[in-house]
Amino acid sequence: MFYREAGDFKTSYAADNQTFPIAFDRYRYWVVLAIAFLVMPFIINDYWANALLIPFLIYAIAAIGLNILTGYCGQVSLGTGAFMAVGAYSCYKLMTAFPDVSILIHVVLAGGITAMVGAAFGLPSLRIKGFYLAVATLAAQFFLVWLFNKVPWFYNNSASGQISAPERFVFGVPVTGANTDAWAVYLVCLVFVTGSAIIARNMTRGSMGRKWMAIRDMDIAAEIIGVNPLRAKLSAFAVSSFFVGISGALFFSVYLGAVEVGEVFGINKSFLVLFMVIIGGLGSIFGSFAGAAFIVCLPVVLKLIGVDLFGWPPDLVAHFNLIIVGLLIMFFLIKEPHGLAQLWRVAKEKLRLWPFPH
Amino acid sequence: MSADFLYGIEVILNGLMAGVMYALVALGFVLIFKASGIFNFAQGVMALFAALTLVGIMEGQIPFSHLINEIFGTKIHNFGWEVPALLAIALTLLVMVAFAWAVQQFLFKHLVGQEPIILFMATIGLAYFLEGMGDLMWGSNIKTLDLGLPQGGSRVIEELSANLGGDDFYGFFIDKLDMVASVVAIILVLALIAFSQYTKHGRAMRAVADDHQAALSVGISLNFIWVLVWSLAGLVALVAGVMWGAKSGVQFSLSLIALKALPVLMLGGFTSIPGAIVGGLIIGVGEKLFEYTVGPMIGGATENWFAYVLALLFLVFRPQGLFGEKIIERV
Numbered sequence: 001m002f003y004r005e006a007g008d009f010k011t012s013y014a015a016d017n018q019t020f021p022i023a024f025d026r027y028r029y030w031v032v033l034a035i036a037f038l039v040m041p042f043i044i045n046d047y048w049a050n051a052l053l054i055p056f057l058i059y060a061i062a063a064i065g066l067n068i069l070t071g072y073c074g075q076v077s078l079g080t081g082a083f084m085a086v087g088a089y090s091c092y093k094l095m096t097a098f099p100d101v102s103i104l105i106h107v108v109l110a111g112g113i114t115a116m117v118g119a120a121f122g123l124p125s126l127r128i129k130g131f132y133l134a135v136a137t138l139a140a141q142f143f144l145v146w147l148f149n150k151v152p153w154f155y156n157n158s159a160s161g162q163i164s165a166p167e168r169f170v171f172g173v174p175v176t177g178a179n180t181d182a183w184a185v186y187l188v189c190l191v192f193v194t195g196s197a198i199i200a201r202n203m204t205r206g207s208m209g210r211k212w213m214a215i216r217d218m219d220i221a222a223e224i225i226g227v228n229p230l231r232a233k234l235s236a237f238a239v240s241s242f243f244v245g246i247s248g249a250l251f252f253s254v255y256l257g258a259v260e261v262g263e264v265f266g267i268n269k270s271f272l273v274l275f276m277v278i279i280g281g282l283g284s285i286f287g288s289f290a291g292a293a294f295i296v297c298l299p300v301v302l303k304l305i306g307v308d309l310f311g312w313p314p315d316l317v318a319h320f321n322l323i324i325v326g327l328l329i330m331f332f333l334i335k336e337p338h339g340l341a342q343l344w345r346v347a348k349e350k351l352r353l354w355p356f357p358h
Numbered sequence: 359m360s361a362d363f364l365y366g367i368e369v370i371l372n373g374l375m376a377g378v379m380y381a382l383v384a385l386g387f388v389l390i391f392k393a394s395g396i397f398n399f400a401q402g403v404m405a406l407f408a409a410l411t412l413v414g415i416m417e418g419q420i421p422f423s424h425l426i427n428e429i430f431g432t433k434i435h436n437f438g439w440e441v442p443a444l445l446a447i448a449l450t451l452l453v454m455v456a457f458a459w460a461v462q463q464f465l466f467k468h469l470v471g472q473e474p475i476i477l478f479m480a481t482i483g484l485a486y487f488l489e490g491m492g493d494l495m496w497g498s499n500i501k502t503l504d505l506g507l508p509q510g511g512s513r514v515i516e517e518l519s520a521n522l523g524g525d526d527f528y529g530f531f532i533d534k535l536d537m538v539a540s541v542v543a544i545i546l547v548l549a550l551i552a553f554s555q556y557t558k559h560g561r562a563m564r565a566v567a568d569d570h571q572a573a574l575s576v577g578i579s580l581n582f583i584w585v586l587v588w589s590l591a592g593l594v595a596l597v598a599g600v601m602w603g604a605k606s607g608v609q610f611s612l613s614l615i616a617l618k619a620l621p622v623l624m625l626g627g628f629t630s631i632p633g634a635i636v637g638g639l640i641i642g643v644g645e646k647l648f649e650y651t652v653g654p655m656i657g658g659a660t661e662n663w664f665a666y667v668l669a670l671l672f673l674v675f676r677p678q679g680l681f682g683e684k685i686i687e688r689v
Binding site: 070076124127128129130131132134135136138139142143145146149150151220267271274275278282312313315316319320321322323324325326327328329330333334337 | 469472476478482484485488489493494498620621658663667669670673674679687
C-alpha cells in the first residue's frame, strides 16, 4: 500500500537517479542510520558488540571490497585474507611510526597502501582469467603471509612475532588498546562502514562501475566498445583492496588488538569473505551486508543452540558447525544462487503489488 | 664429484618424489574438471575423509560413537574386531562411490548450468561438510595409518651411492615410502589411461569431457558419467590419502594438500592429465631446489608460496598452463 512509486514525483535528474527511488526505502534508510548512530551506542554491551556487531561491521567492509572485485568486475580473488593483513600491518607500522596522527587517518592510509599492493597483485589479471586467476591470487595470499612472518621489520622485532595495537584516542576516547568501551569501537567501525558503503554504491553506479561491469560481462566486447581493460581491472583491484585494507586495519587495531598473521589472516579468512559475498549476492552492496550478517551470526546461533540448549560438549558442536555451514552453503547455492540480495529484490517486487497481486 | 653437487641431486630426487605426491592430488582435480567443469576444492578433504574412513574401518571403530555416547550416555568405541587392510580398502572404496553418488544426486544435479564460480563455492561447502562429517564419524584425534608400507630411508641406495662422492658425502637419502608412492602413482596413472582408452565407460567419459551435448546425443548418460568421475576422484583421493596419511599421520592438515595441488594444476593446465604429472614434478623439484639454494638466505619456509609464485610467473607467459587447451576467445 505504502510501498509504491506512484505519487512520488521526481522533479530533478538527481532525484530520478537516487539510490532509493521509493519514498518508503528512503525513510527506512534514514531510520536504520538513526538507530545505528543514535540508539545502538547507548544499549550496546560488550558481549553483543564483540561477538556480533563489530565483526559484522568490519566484515561488511571487506565484503563490499571483495564484491567490487568479484561481483562487479568479475575477477575471482582468494587473496582477501592477505590484503586484510596488508591493511593491518601498514596500520600498525603507521601507528607506531607516527603516534601523534589520528588513528582514523592511519586506517585510511592503510587502505591506500593496500590499494597499491592490490593493484600490483592485480597485474596478472590482464593475462590470466577465470580459475587460473583465482589460484594465482593464492600466490598473494601465501607470499604476503610468509613475508609478514619472516621480516622482523613488519612487526617491529617484537619477540612473539605478533603485532599489538598501542592505545590511541579519538576525541579523547580510547578506541584501541586495552581500555576501550564497546560503544566507542562500535562507532568508529560504523563510521567507516557507512562511508565505505556510500562510496562503493556511488562508484559502482558511476562510469567506473559501468566499466567494471562491462569487463565482467565480457572483457573482449568491453575492450571493443572502448573500455580500457588495464585501467578497469587495475582500478577494480585497487578500489577493492582499499576497502579490504580498511577492514583489515580495523580488524587488527580496534577489534582484536593483537594479531598473529598466519592465524588471523590465513586462507580461511579469504574463503570466509568470499562466502559472504556469494551468499549475500554478487554485485550488490546490500548483499555484502546481508552476507556478512549471515556468516557472522551463524556460528553464534549454532553455538547458542548446541552448547546452551542441548548441553553438548563444544568439540561436538564445532563438528556440527562445520557440517551445518557446509550444508547451508550448498542449500543456498541450489535454492538461490544469486544470494540473499536476490531474495530481497523478489520481496520488494512482491511488496510493490501487495495487497492486490493480480 | 663434489658433495654439494651430489646433495643437489639428492634434493632433486626428493623433489621428484614429492612432485609425484602432488600430482596424485592434482589428478583428482583434473578428472572432475575435465568431465564436468567443476573445480573441486573438496579434493583434499576427500583424501582426508578417505584416509579417516580407512583407519576407522581397519581399527573397527564405531562411526559416530562420540555422538551416540553423548546422546544415549553409552560408552562404546570399538566393535572389537580388526579388518584386514585389503578388505578395508575395498570397503572404503564403496564408501567413496556412495559419496560420489550422493554428491551427484543431491548437489550437482540441482546445479546444472550454473556459473563455474557457483559450482566452485558449492565444492567449498562440500569440503566444510565433509570435514565436519569425517570428524563427527571418526573423531578428530590424530591417527596413524599402518598398512605395512615400508618406512624410513632406503639403506641399499644409501650404501650403494655412498662412494660416489668424497669423504663428506654419505649417500642419497631417499624415503622408501616415497618410492612406493611413486610406483603406486605410476600404476594408477597407467590404469587410468588404460581405462579411459580401452573401456566403454572410459571412452564415454572422454566423450563427455569433449562435448556434453554431443555425448548426450549419442546416448551417453551424463548423470552416470559424473558419478563415475566422482568415484574415480574418490579412488585417487583414497590413494593420495593413504600415501600422505602413512607419511605424516591422518589428521586435519591432510586436507591442506589440496592447496599444494593447485599450483600444480595451474602449471600443467586444468584439463590435462599429463600436465598434472609434469606440473607436479616441476613444482616438486622447483620448490625443493629453491628451499635448498635460496631458502636459507631469506629465512626458509619458502615451500608455502614458491609453487604459487612459480606457477604465476609461468602463467603470465602461457595463460592456459603447459598442456591446457588453447583458450580461444570470441565475442
